[in-house]
Each structure stands twice: as structure tokens, then as C-alpha cells.
Amino acid sequence: ETGVTQTPRHLVMGMTNKKSLKCEQHLGHNAMYWYKQSAKKPLELMFVYSLEERVENNSVPSRFSPECPNSSHLFLHLHTLQPEDSALYLCASSQDLSSPGNTIYFGEGSWLTVV
Amino acid sequence: QKEVEQNSGPLSVPEGAIASLNCTYSDRGSQSFFWYRQYSGKSPELIMSIYSNGDKEDGRFTAQLNKASQYVSLLIRDSQPSDSATYLCAVRNFNKFYFGSGTKLNVKP
Numbered sequence: 001e002t003g004v005t006q007t008p009r010h011l012v013m014g015m016t017n018k019k020s021l022k023c024e025q026h027l028g029h030n031a032m033y034w035y036k037q038s039a040k041k042p043l044e045l046m047f048v049y050s051l052e053e054r055v056e057n058n059s060v061p062s063r064f065s066p067e068c069p070n071s072s073h074l075f076l077h078l079h080t081l082q083p084e085d086s087a088l089y090l091c092a093s094s095q096d097l098s099s100p101g102n103t104i105y106f107g108e109g110s111w112l113t114v115v
Numbered sequence: 116q117k118e119v120e121q122n123s124g125p126l127s128v129p130e131g132a133i134a135s136l137n138c139t140y141s142d143r144g145s146q147s148f149f150w151y152r153q154y155s156g157k158s159p160e161l162i163m164s165i166y167s168n169g170d171k172e173d174g175r176f177t178a179q180l181n182k183a184s185q186y187v188s189l190l191i192r193d194s195q196p197s198d199s200a201t202y203l204c205a206v207r208n209f210n211k212f213y214f215g216s217g218t219k220l221n222v223k224p
Binding site: 031033040041042043045048050055056088090097098102103104105106107108109 | 117119123147149151157158159160161164203205207209210212213214215216217
């Protein structure tokens with residue numbers, strides 16, 4: 001079992017749909033992240049949560065809505081997306097935010113296609 | 116200016132050779148530096164981390180850090196075809212964690 005689990009692994013949705021991506025970490029970490037990876041672009045940080053509190057929101061459109069009910073679970077709610085939102089969405093976790101030596105561990109990602 | 120810059124490649128090396136991957140970063144306050152490997156269609160996996168100037172070796176991998184030059188590199192000795200992947204450089208300053216676009220490495224049998 002991997003330390004960070006994401007579901008679903010693949011999702012195809014229409015522009016008017018509402019769907020959610022789910023992430024669960026089994027590492028006892030206190031920080032969780034959502035990243036977006038598009039073709040030939042760097043990983044884009046979307047949201048950062050520390051102990052269920054959002055600490056970073058990198059100018060992400062409101063059609064992406066994160067939710068962190070506890071330190072082990074993170075959701076990304078999707079609503080009225082655009083085709084350019086099609087990408088690999090990666091969840092990650094780290095021990096916390098303050099230690100310089102903290103390492104981010106990624107889940108296997110959710111491939112999203114918006115049609 | 117991008118926070119982390121990498122040559123996109125592809126970098127092609129013959130099997131058994133040394134592959135050298137380079138990365139520069141812009142934030143002088145960066146504290147931690149990481150190399151991730153990403154196979155096509157997969158998520159990034161951590162290879163090495165380095166926090167202080169100099170070299171750090173782990174098996175066939177050596178990470179090199181020069182904070183004065185804001186430069187990080189990864190050397191892969193005795194390259195294998197299974198090393199063919201995209202290598203992402205990542206730089207961290209507390210909760211700011213920046214990734215480069217990655218360098219694609221091809222190791223030819």
C-alpha cells in the first residue's frame with residue numbers, strides 16, 4: 001500500500017458536471033498539498049493545508065474547491081471545469097511545513113479529462 | 116524568471132555512462148533541495164535530498180549543491196535503461212516548494 005492514495009485514478013467529466021478527487025495519506029503527516037501537472041509545464045502548486053487549515057491558495061480559480069476534513073484526508077471538488085483544466089492532479093503530503101528538511105511524498109495522481 | 120530552471124532535454128547517454136542533470140534556482144533563501152524521478156504516466160518519486168553545500172552520495176546517485184551559485188546537480192553513474200525518465204528538481208523554502216519542468220533522460224542500451 002502506498003503512503004498517499006488517490007481516487008479515482010482516471011476521471012472524464014463534462015464541463016457542467018460536479019465531481020471530487022479524494023486523497024488519503026497513511027504516513028501520519030500534518031501537511032497536504034494539491035498540485036496540477038500539465039504537459040510540458042512545471043508542477044503547479046494549487047493548495048496547501050497544515051493541520052486541516054488552508055495556508056496557501058495560489059490564485060486557483062474558484063471552480064476548484066479544496067476540503068480538508070482531517071489531517072489524513074484531502075478532497076478537491078470540481079465544478080464547471082474547462083477543457084484546459086485537463087491534467088494530472090497530484091496529491092502530496094509532508095510531515096509539516098516548518099522543517100526545512102521536510103520531503104513531499106506524492107500519490108499516484110488522478111488523470112482528469114474535461115470534455 | 117522561473118523559480119527553478121532545468122534543461123528540458125532530452126539528454127541521451129549510452130548504458131553504463133554517467134548522466135549529469137543540472138538545475139538552477141532563484142530564491143536565495145531556499146533551504147532544501149530534492150531530485151524526483153517521474154516515469155511516463157506515473158507520479159514523481161523522491162530520489163535524493165540535499166541540504167548543505169557539497170556532495171551527497173546514495174548508491175549510483177550523487178547530488179551536488181552549490182548555494183553560492185544557486186546550482187544543484189544530480190549525477191547518475193553506470194546509467195541503466197531503467198533510469199530513462201524525467202528528473203524533476205525541487206527547491207523548498209519553508210512552505211514554498213517549487214519544481215522545475217524536468218529533464219528527460221534517455222539511456223540507450
